[in-house]
Amino acid sequence: MSLSIKQLNGFFNLATLTRPNGELLSSGLSLLRREEINGILVQNIFSTSEASTLTNRLEQEEIPFVKTWFPQAFHAWFLGRNLNLESEDLTSYFQQVPTHEGHLADLFRGNLDLQSRLFSVLADLDGHVPFRAAPGPTADQRYMVTTLRAHKQSGFIPIHCDNEQAIRPSFLHLRSVISPPILSFVLCLQPPLSGGELEIFARRADGIPMAVEKESERMRVELADAPSVKFSLSAGELIIINSGKYYHQLLPVEGNRKRWTVCSFFARSSDDKSNYCWG
Ligand SMILES: [Fe+2]
Numbered sequence: 001m002s003l004s005i006k007q008l009n010g011f012f013n014l015a016t017l018t019r020p021n022g023e024l025l026s027s028g029l030s031l032l033r034r035e036e037i038n039g040i041l042v043q044n045i046f047s048t049s050e051a052s053t054l055t056n057r058l059e060q061e062e063i064p065f066v067k068t069w070f071p072q073a074f075h076a077w078f079l080g081r082n083l084n085l086e087s088e089d090l091t092s093y094f095q096q097v098p099t100h101e102g103h104l105a106d107l108f109r110g111n112l113d114l115q116s117r118l119f120s121v122l123a124d125l126d127g128h129v130p131f132r133a134a135p136g137p138t139a140d141q142r143y144m145v146t147t148l149r150a151h152k153q154s155g156f157i158p159i160h161c162d163n164e165q166a167i168r169p170s171f172l173h174l175r176s177v178i179s180p181p182i183l184s185f186v187l188c189l190q191p192p193l194s195g196g197e198l199e200i201f202a203r204r205a206d207g208i209p210m211a212v213e214k215e216s217e218r219m220r221v222e223l224a225d226a227p228s229v230k231f232s233l234s235a236g237e238l239i240i241i242n243s244g245k246y247y248h249q250l251l252p253v254e255g256n257r258k259r260w261t262v263c264s265f266f267a268r269s270s271d272d273k274s275n276y277c278w279g
Contacts, residue, residue, distance in 0.1 A: 005037065011202040012229040013037040019044045019121070028125035032242055033181055039200070040125060041231070042238040045117055045187055051235035055190040055260050057107055058148065065103045065148070066096060071213070075155035075253075079103075080147035080279055088169035094141045097133075104146070114146070118187060118238070118262070119277075125240070126275060131266065134276035137173045146264040147279030148189075151196060155259065157250040158216035159223060161205035162243040162265060168211075178267040178276055182244030187262040188233035193255025197230040198239065201247040219247060233261075 005015045015025055015037050031037045046054065057063065058079070065079035078085075080100050081093055108114050119131040133145035162182050165171050186198060201223050210219075230251070231239055241248070243265070253259050266277040 008229045009202075009227050011227055012039060012200065014039045014041060014229075016041045017043070025125060026127050029122075029183065029240070030126070032183060032240065035242065035245075038242065038246070039229075039231075040240045042121060042125075042240075043234075044236055045121065045238045046112065046189070046236035048235050050112055051189045054107065054112065055235075058150070058189070058260055059258075063103050063106050065107075066100065070157070074151075074157060075153065076149060076151040076157070078147045078149055078279075080144050082147055083143065083170050083174070083278055084165065084168060086170040088172060090136075090170060090173075093144075094136050097136075097142055097144055100144050107148075114262075118185075121238070122185065122240070122266075122275070129268070129273070129275055131275045131277055134174055134177060134269075134278050143174065143276075143278040145277045145279060146262055149259075149261045149263055151192070151250065151253045151259040153192075153254065153256050154252050155196070155250075156252040158212060159201070159219040159247050159249040160212035160216055161210065161245065161247050163205055163209040163245065164211050165244075165265070166209045174276075174278065177270055179270050179272065180244065180267060181242060182265050182267045183240060184243040184263065184265045185238055185240045186233065187238045188235055189260040189262065190235055190258065191233060192253040192259040193257045195252050195254035196259040197232050197251045198241075199228050199230045199249050199251055200241060202227040203247050204245050205247060206245075216249075223247060 028040050068078045068081050070076040122131045133142040203226050264277045264279045266275050
């Protein structure tokens, strides 16, 4: 894997890696946690044609994923259930996890499986510490390891920081098994025709976690002149950022092609032996 580190817009240190040949940055996620770098871009997790195969399966609704909605104004939905949108009672959420896992296995069938394409790459970027679904409150329960996201025309996510999860009742148990910081990844399966960039600001969220629905407008004004970087991910590209500490947003999708991504949050387990993911 070939590797380069570049500084973007005077603040954002980005490590770019290209699969499948070349060196892995096995300290990559440690550098990200220590904020010595601010993002890792891994190209060619899927080839363009593989990503297109996956997108076709999604567009044809070949697999009966549970569909859940972002707030209506965002023009977007999940395949699977996003923990941010759940209530404190996760009974039905955990009941649906095995079915969701079956759907993920079906979507990424054959040699496109997420374990070898995605989670093993993430583990390699973290000194081979494994990635797996965060365990639930009982021995047979797990969180959804990831969800898919579709943003249609005008779809967006306003400015927020993923530390907001700390204040949501649905995270009560998860908080007890992870060790911050919370990082996240976005794996792009289909970019929109234009727009839909991931924008990350040169501003840390060091204060009290904020709820996106209450604070995004205030932050939009506050960050109007802050430096930022914008990423237009290509099909098959993966980006990993410190989304629990840095404000970010998804700019509006333009055109009538959906933006399809696979996204999860993750953190080290409390015992530091694993990385726990949730979608
Ligand atoms: Fe986020």
